[in-house]
Amino acid sequence: MSETKRQRSLAKGLLAGLIAGLVATAAKSIAEKLYPPHVDGEPEPPEILAEEIAGHALDKSTSAVASEAIHWGFGAAVGAAYGALAEYYPAATDKEGATFGLALMTLTHETALPAMGLAAAVEDQSPREQTSEAASHLLYGVVAERVRSFVRGLLG
DSSP states (O other): OOTTTSOOOHHHHHHHHHHHHHHHHHHHHHHHHHSOSOSSOOOOHHHHHHHHHHTSOOOHHHHHHHHHHHHHHHHHHHHHHHHHHHHHOGGGGGGGGHHHHHHHHHHIIIIIHHHTTSSOOGGGSOHHHHHHHHHHHHHHHHHHHHHHHHHHHHHO
16 A cells, blocks of 8 residues: 555554654765765764763763764654654655755754864855765665665554
8 A cells, every 4th residue: 555545644654754863874874984074083963962961071982872872763763753744744755755865964964063162064064964964864874764664564
């Protein structure tokens, strides 16, 4: 049965999106290892946020664990929200998830993170940072949509 004729289910949408968010986060992480946004050892937003939450500087291993937890937790939560949104507003899946990935980049790396002091303002970001973030978020969106659609089909 096609997605448009299937019975809507918030729970199934959330579950499909959660799984999709985890797989998409893995893909995004690999992409960032291959083409990192920062090459000079500059801390990434999850590392800065981990120290903000802790209220003090963290040692290297604690910072790495906390930053990975933030990265994966956020990716899973955003995927779940996307799954729920796609369940009731199918247009959110336009362009095979590419629109979602680029919207996520705009909301995070171009808006919220700079406003919170966790990332440089867009005009202060290097071309490498901008292209790496665009590529990895585009990949996140496309992978999230492919996996969400597949899992949602399995859930019936």
